[in-house]
Amino acid sequence: MQTKQEKLDHINKVMEALCPCQLRKTATQAVYGAGNADADVMFIGEAPGKQEDLKGVPFVGAAGKFLDEMLASINIKRSDVYITNVVKYRPPNNRDPLPQEVADCWPWLQEQINIIKPTLIIPLGRHALERFVPGRKISEDHGKAFRRTIDGCGTYVFYALYHPAAALYNGSLRETLIADFARIPALLKKIKNDTKHALN
Ligand code: URA
16 A cells, blocks of 8 residues: 555656646746655645745745744654645745636645645645635634635644744744744644544
8 A cells, every 4th residue: 555655756746747837837846845744734835935946845945944943842843744835836036826826736735635634734824824714814813723624625624824934024923923833732632632532
């Protein structure tokens, strides 16, 4: 039987060949995702930036270093979680991804979720939140958990967080994000507990 990592490696190659996203014309390469295919927690950002586009790895620039620091603060290693983006190619000059680009990359993200089946999905920032929990405001809903059924994926818990890049140089957002991040372990424990009871 294939491991989750083997399935992910396979699907990443297949989706790269099939993805109709126009951003592939300007990007250096696709940024699939990185981390542990058996992860409990999946972080989903917006789109690769310059460093990610050059290296082919998500969250390796300044926002990624901040993400690593926050992970370390809750005793989680980057290799314990899976990190990817809604859009797999860098938008020119880091502009916001267009709805069509999000739609074109969506089957790829669906496949990744369906293989990993994380206990908790953490959308980083408003674009990722909108994809899973539409109509919400990150300024009001950060630090809140939502249970949602996603077409083609099933039901998951989503924990809304500010994007690390938005919080990086903004003192009060930074404090808020660090405080929301600190609640991840307790939330994870609660979801696992709830599931255990629901199954009994
Ligand atoms: N911002 C994102 O949303 N994703 C990355 O991979 C890097 C920066």
